[in-house]
Structure formats: structure tokens, C-alpha cells
Amino acid sequence: MESVIHTEKITKLFGDIEAVVDVDLDVLPGEIFGYLGPNGAGKSTTIRMLLDHIRPTRGAGTVFGLDIRRDSVEIRRNIGYLPGEFALYDHMKGRAMLQYFANLRGGVDWQYVDELTTRLDVDLDRRYSQLSRGNKQKVGLLQALMHRPKLVILDEPTSGLDPLIQHEFYEILDEVKDEGRTVFFSSHVLPEVQRVSDRVGIIRKGRLVAVEDVDTLIDRAALHRFEIEFAYEVSSAEFEHLSGASDLVVDGRTVTVSIAGSPDALIKAAARHEIMRIVTHEASLDDIFLTFYSEDGEVSDAA
Amino acid sequence: MLRNVYFKSLLDLRRPVVWWSLGLFLYAFVIVLIYPSFQDIPELNDILGDEDSLFRAFTGNVEDFASPEGFLTAEMLSFTFPLLFIVFNLWLGTSWLAGEERRGSLEVLLSHPVRRSTMLLQKFTAMVSGTAALAVVVFVGTLAGIAVVNVDISLLNVMQAYIGLTLLGVTFGALTLFVGAWTGKPSASVGVCGAVGIVGYVANTFGPIIEGLEWVRYLSPIYYFIGGDPMVNGLNLAHSGMLIGPCVVLVAAACYLFERRDLAV
Numbered sequence: 001m002e003s004v005i006h007t008e009k010i011t012k013l014f015g016d017i018e019a020v021v022d023v024d025l026d027v028l029p030g031e032i033f034g035y036l037g038p039n040g041a042g043k044s045t046t047i048r049m050l051l052d053h054i055r056p057t058r059g060a061g062t063v064f065g066l067d068i069r070r071d072s073v074e075i076r077r078n079i080g081y082l083p084g085e086f087a088l089y090d091h092m093k094g095r096a097m098l099q100y101f102a103n104l105r106g107g108v109d110w111q112y113v114d115e116l117t118t119r120l121d122v123d124l125d126r127r128y129s130q131l132s133r134g135n136k137q138k139v140g141l142l143q144a145l146m147h148r149p150k151l152v153i154l155d156e157p158t159s160g161l162d163p164l165i166q167h168e169f170y171e172i173l174d175e176v177k178d179e180g181r182t183v184f185f186s187s188h189v190l191p192e193v194q195r196v197s198d199r200v201g202i203i204r205k206g207r208l209v210a211v212e213d214v215d216t217l218i219d220r221a222a223l224h225r226f227e228i229e230f231a232y233e234v235s236s237a238e239f240e241h242l243s244g245a246s247d248l249v250v251d252g253r254t255v256t257v258s259i260a261g262s263p264d265a266l267i268k269a270a271a272r273h274e275i276m277r278i279v280t281h282e283a284s285l286d287d288i289f290l291t292f293y294s295e296d297g298e299v300s301d302a303a
Numbered sequence: 304m305l306r307n308v309y310f311k312s313l314l315d316l317r318r319p320v321v322w323w324s325l326g327l328f329l330y331a332f333v334i335v336l337i338y339p340s341f342q343d344i345p346e347l348n349d350i351l352g353d354e355d356s357l358f359r360a361f362t363g364n365v366e367d368f369a370s371p372e373g374f375l376t377a378e379m380l381s382f383t384f385p386l387l388f389i390v391f392n393l394w395l396g397t398s399w400l401a402g403e404e405r406r407g408s409l410e411v412l413l414s415h416p417v418r419r420s421t422m423l424l425q426k427f428t429a430m431v432s433g434t435a436a437l438a439v440v441v442f443v444g445t446l447a448g449i450a451v452v453n454v455d456i457s458l459l460n461v462m463q464a465y466i467g468l469t470l471l472g473v474t475f476g477a478l479t480l481f482v483g484a485w486t487g488k489p490s491a492s493v494g495v496c497g498a499v500g501i502v503g504y505v506a507n508t509f510g511p512i513i514e515g516l517e518w519v520r521y522l523s524p525i526y527y528f529i530g531g532d533p534m535v536n537g538l539n540l541a542h543s544g545m546l547i548g549p550c551v552v553l554v555a556a557a558c559y560l561f562e563r564r565d566l567a568v
Contacts, residue, residue: 044568051414054565073416081414087407091315100305104415143411 002065004029004151004182005050010059012045019045021206022059027184032177034197034214035186042206043186044084047155051081063151077105080144084155084186094124094131094139101143108147116142119168134160145172152176154185158192170196194218223260225281229253231274242266308412308422312399312429320433323391327384327437328444334378335448338371345369360508365532371456372534375445380464380529384441385504388472391437392430393496396479399426401489404567413566420558427473427480427554434472438465456534464533470546471528475500477553484561499524524549 005027012020020042027033035043048054050063052072061068063075088097102108117124122138123131131139137160144152152173158166173183173196187193193200193214200217202210212220225247236250244260253276259266263280270278304314341347347368365373365381400423403409413419442465446458475496483492503523507530510519520526527546531539 048410048566048568053410053413054568073418076414077416079414081411083407083410083414085407086411088411089315089408096305100311101411101415103306104308104412104417140411 002029003027003062005033005061005063005184006065007046007050007061008059010046010049010061011057012042012049012054013057018206020049020203023203023206023208025061025201025208025211027182028199029182030177030180031198032173032183032185032196034193034200035184035203036188036190036193036200037186037203038188041188041203043188043203044155045206046203047081047153047184047186050153051076051079078150080147080149080152082140082144082154082157084159086140088128088136088139088143090129091127093127094122094142097128097139098124098143098146102146105147112148113142113146116145116172119172120165134162134165137161138165141169145176148179148181150181152181152183152185154183156187157185158187158189166192220260223258224263225256225258226263226266227254227256227277227279227281228270228275229277230255230270231276234273238269238272239266242269307425308417309425309429312426313432316395316429316433320436323387323437324440327387327441328447330383331379331441331444332448334375335445335454336452338374338448338454339452341374342369342371360512371454372460372532375456375461376464376529376532376534379441380468380534381508382504384468385471385525385528386500388434388437388468389475389496389500392434392472392476393479393493393500395430395433396476396496397483397489397492399430400480400561401483401487401492404483404487405489410566419561423480423484423558423561424554427477427557430476430480431469431473434469434476437472438469441465441468457537460534460537463538467528467533467538467543467546470543470550471524474524474546474550474553477550477557481553481557481560484557485564487564487567 003026005025007023007025009022009024010020011018011022023042023046025046035046037043045054049056050061050068052068052075055069064078066075068075092100098113102113120138120141122135122142124139128136128139137157141154141157144154158169161169173185176183177198185196194217197214200212200214201208202212230253233253234250234255236248236255239245239248239250239255239257242257242259242265244262245257245266246260247256247258249256255270257266305311351368365377367373368377403412412422442462445461445465448454449456449458478499479492479496482495483489486492503525506519507523507525510516510523520530524546527542531542533539
């Protein structure tokens with residue numbers, strides 16, 4: 001199956017800053033691909049190269065099999081794009097703006113636009129400058145989705161959306177997928193990526209450190225940090241060598257340890273003593289990166 | 304009206320052009336109306352002094368201030384209209400390219416199937432259209448004045464003078480686009496165009512009265528608008544070429560540079 005997005009060692013340097021280094025991506029037709037990484041990891045830089053807004057320092061890429069440099073106009077015909085940070089025309093009303101963008105694409109199905117407008121709950125009869133941050137984001141989403149593009153590229157699409165609208169937006173993405181179209185979206189929020197994507201690419205410091213099925217990632221993400229306070233001091237020996245445990249710290253009466261997978265062994269070990277308090281933290285994206293993906297891109301086998 | 308970048312840009316111009324037109328029409332109309340009261344004071348030329356006087360420089364170095372051609376040149380072409388037409392183009396050229404890039408709407412626009420140079424050319428064409436519209440308004444204002452008071456002047460020459468004014472304006476527009484396309488910086492776009500305008504004005508106006516520096520006016524774009532005395536002689540084709548040539552080169556260079564560089568992020 002030919003990839004919708006394919007990059008080969010695509011690299012972007014800004015002076016000494018390595019924004020994106022040697023990224024090999026393959027996004028397949030009909031999948032929702034989540035591009036996950038902390039802020040400043042190089043997500044937007046990668047996306048901008050796909051749209052020919054900035055040019056790779058080295059490496060190459062194709063979208064729909066077309067060269068991202070030479071055939072950009074042809075590629076953009078079949079893309080819908082929402083930038084991570086953008087502005088539109090303050091003095092124009094939403095509908096006029098969508099009309100303009102639709103004309104640049106040679107027309108759209110207005111019934112679908114109306115449907116999306118209703119579902120995302122946008123008021124298109126107000127000037128853009130009068131819209132709230134969330135509503136501006138929705139107009140941005142509309143212009144990216146309204147022409148049913150073969151590939152939708154969304155950079156942090158849910159920022160500023162309230163939870164209800166986010167839910168509706170996820171539904172729309174699922175429908176895009178059901179129609180056999182492809183979605184490539186970036187996020188720094190793990191639960192969001194887990195919820196909607198089929199596959200996830202993880203980028204850190206400009207390097208693609210892993211591409212996983214979302215199920216694998218969910219397993220990895222089942223990493224919890226336990227903080228157990230006992231009635232008296234306990235020996236660290238009892239908590240070493242527990243299955244799935246890492247980063248053990250024993251400080252007086254408090255034992256802190258990260259557990260991947262089931263906490264059964266930990267609970268049974270702890271139950272031999274009098275427990276005052278147990279606190280658990282869900283692992284943050286950074287914890288997962290640190291635990292599972294080392295800097296050189298090797299996946300460690302802590303899980 | 305929102306068919307493409309050109310028509311959308313025209314639509315954006317609607318309001319500003321209406322307001323500018325109102326002002327420009329009134330200005331041209333009133334200047335023509337007050338001419339007859341100057342017509343009867345031939346001594347004005349004596350007051351202004353001889354060819355090299357500073358007074359003359361401030362009135363655009365016209366030969367006969369009391370003549371209709373001299374008066375209209377001094378009051379409209381020597382300072383006010385060039386300034387306004389340059390400012391209009393400087394404003395458009397900056398906000399439509401470097402400004403739109405800085406604000407972030409350009410990234411959305413250019414995610415559509417529009418080539419960068421096509422977009423730039425359509426915006427430039429809209430700037431030319433807007434500037435020409437203002438020139439038409441100025442012409443109509445002048446005609447309205449002439450219809451009220453009796454002024455003996457060739458309308459053909461007046462029209463050609465305003466065509467030259469349009470050329471001057473859009474050449475500065477092209478310069479602004481060029482700097483914006485090259486740097487992506489609104490400040491550079493405004494700065495360079497403003498500096499060229501001011502230095503060009505000074506060089507053309509005060510160069511001729513400074514001994515040994517008479518030649519600097521030939522470097523000034525303003526000279527190629529007004530140096531041939533268009534109200535008297537009509538449009539000087541060679542001079543117009545000295546505006547159109549750089550204008551074409553600047554727009555072509557703007558397209559070339561803009562296609563090649565990274566958009567500001």
C-alpha cells in the first residue's frame with residue numbers, strides 16, 4: 001500500500017538548532033496518525049515542510065506520491081490544513097471567509113459545510129475579530145475539513161475547544177477515516193492521541209523516537225507512580241525486583257516506585273506492613289518518554 | 304467577489320478607497336477653486352525668487368506659479384499627491400504581504416492550491432487597481448473644479464500627470480512588496496520604502512538648488528514623475544520607463560525571492 005505521507009531522512013536545521021533530524025515517516029491511506037511530542041519537539045516544523053511553507057535542509061518527502069517541493073500546489077489541492085497558530089481576516093465574517101477559501105479550491109459541498117457548522121456550533125455570521133479563541137479555532141477547523149480533502153493535516157487541533165466540541169470533533173475525524181480519507185494530526189496530549197489514532201509517531205527533540213500501534217502505546221502508558229507511606233520505616237530490599245517496577249526511592253517511611261502494568265506484586269508486598277496512605281500518579285507524557293524512549297531513539301525494555 | 308486573491312483584495316480595498324477618495328476629491332476640487340485668486344498675482348513669481356531659490360524648491364520648482372499648470376503642479380504634484388499615493392501603496396504592500404505573513408493568515412492562505420508568486424502578483428495587481436482608482440478620483444475632482452471656475456489648462460495633460468502619479472505610487476508598492484517578499488518583516492518593508500520616499504523627495508526637490516549636486520535628482524523616483532513637468536508637457540515616456548522598468552524588476556524579484564525562502568514561523 002503506497003503511503004499518503006512518506007519522508008526520507010527529512011531534516012530542518014535553523015542555524016545550530018536541530019528542529020527536525022532524519023525523520024522517516026510513513027502514513028498509510030485511511031489511517032488516523034497521531035504525531036505526539038512535547039512542545040518544541042519539531043511537530044509543526046515537520047508539518048510545515050509537508051506543505052512547502054518551509055524547505056528541508058536535507059532529505060525529501062512525498063505526499064500522495066508527489067514531491068513536496070516540486071508538486072506542492074497539486075498536493076495542496078487535496079489537503080486540508082489547520083496550523084497550530086494562525087490568524088484569519090479580522091474584518092471578514094466566517095461565511096465570507098469560507099466562501100473565499102472554497103473558491104480558491106474550486107468549490108465545496110455547502111451542505112457538508114452547513115452540517116459541520118452546526119455540529120461544531122460556530123456562528124458564521126460574526127466577524128472573525130468578534131469570535132472567541134475557541135470559535136476562531138472552529139473556523140480554522142472548518143476551512144481544513146469543508147472540502148473533504150484526501151488528507152487532513154491538523155496541528156494541535158483541539159487547543160481552545162471545550163470538551164463537548166472536542167468530542168464532536170473526534171467523531172468527525174472517525175467519519176473522515178470511515179470515508180477512507182487520511183488524518184495526520186499533532187498533539188502533546190497523550191489521552192487525545194490514544195483516543196483517536198490508529199498509529200502514533202513519537203517525536204522528541206526533533207527525532208522520531210518510535211512509531212507504535214496505539215494499543216502498544218496504551219500498554220506503555222499504563223505506567224503509574226505509587227507513593228506509599230507506612231507506619232514505620234521499611235527496608236528497600238522488600239520492594240526491589242518487583243515485576244514492572246522501576247525508579248524505586250525509599251525515604252524514611254515513604255516508598256516511591258513506578259509500576260508498569262499490574263500493581264499486584266507491589267500491593268502484596270506493601271500489605272505485609274501497616275499502610276498510612278497510598279497516592280498514585282498517572283504517568284505524564286514526559287515520564288513515558290523518559291522511561292521507555294531513550295534519547296538515541298532506542299526503545300528500552302522496561303515493560 | 305471572492306473568486307480569487309485579486310478580487311478578495313479589491314473587496315478589502317472597498318472601504319479605505321471610499322474614504323481616501325472623499326479626501327482626494329475634495330482636495331483636488333478645492334485647489335482648483337482657489338486658483339483664480341492666485342492667477343491675478345503675477346508678483347508671486349518675484350516673491351518666490353529666481354530659479355535657485357529655496358522658496359521655489361518648496362513649491363516644486365515650477366517656472367510660473369501664477370499659470371494654471373504651475374499652480375496645480377506646485378499645490379498637488381510636487382508634494383501632497385506623491386506623498387499620499389506613496390503612503391497608500393506602502394500601507395497596502397506592507398499589510399498584504401509581510402503583515403499577512405506576520406499575523407499568520409498567510410499560512411492558511413498558502414495551504415490552498417495557490418502558488419506563492421501567483422498570490423503576490425494578484426495582490427500587486429489589486430494595488431495597481433486601487434491606485435488607479437484613486438487617480439481617477441483625483442482627475443474627476445480636478446475636472447469638477449474646472450467645471451466651476453475657468454481654468455485654461457489641457458485636460459489631456461492633467462490626465463497624463465495623474466497616470467504618472469499612479470506609476471509613481473505602484474513603483475513604491477512594488478518596492479514594498481519586494482522588501483516584504485525578501486525579508487518577511489513589516490518593519491523593513493515600511494522602513495525601506497519610507498526611506499526611499501523621503502530621500503527621493505529631498506534629492507529631487509533640493510538637489511537642483513545645491514551647486515554640484517544637481518545630478519542627485521536623477522536617482523530619485525520622484526524626479527521621473529515630476530521632472531518632465533507633466534502638467535505642461537504631458538507624460539514623458541522616457542521618464543515613465545524609469546518608473547515602469549524598476550517596478551517590473553522589483554515585482555519579478557519579489558516573486559523569485561518569495562518562492563525561494565521559508566515562510567516566517
